Amino acid sequence: MEASEIYKCIADPQRLRILNLLEAGPLCVCHMQEILEVPQVKMSKQLSSMKQLGLLKAHREGTWMIYKLVDPVEGLITANLCYLREAACAECNQLQRDLTKREKLILKVTKIDNDCPQEVCQQITCC
Template sequence: MEASGLYKCIADPQRLRILNLLEAGALCVCHMQELLKVPQVKMSKQLAAMKQLGLVESKREGTWMIYSLIAPINGLLRANLQYLRQAECSECNQLHRDLVNRNQLIARIAGANDDCPVSVCEKIGCS
């Protein structure tokens, strides 16, 4: 992939946040929606765009869709996520908060096991 494509992608803060979340592990669409507080249609379209770009892939698990970064993770993307995590800016803080929220979400799901199908739970690392 050319650099400009990636830059255009992460120039959208929401897409950057999604990629940041996914770098920590796979997630399903509705959980990302919940984490980013974004309407379903928008989330779906942004994921489709990133899939098209070759950044993410999806796997169906029943009616649920699990998204993850395509391995090996794009080097330029990783370099940027790394940089932003260590930097100081409002967007960077948001990325940190997102990761914290992600952990809380996973913990919550692990506790109340009627939250999502076990098969999904396994894939996203909370079983």
């Protein structure tokens, strides 16, 4: 994968936020949608472009599609997420807030709604 392709990808704040979320663990489309507050089409298209690029893979669980980072994670991605988490900028705060929102959402859909893909809720200490 070319560095320039990766940069083009993370040059879009939304795509960067997706990578940030997925680094913490797999997620299904609708949950990412809820965290980022974007229309379904947009989310779906961005995910598919990132999958095509080779950064993400997906599999189905029921009606859900679970997306995750390919393993091993592209080093350039890791390095930049790592940098941005330390840094102090508007975008960086957003990334942190997304992670918090992710935690809460997974807890909710797991414990309260009891309606969460296996692979996602497995991440919770007590599921």
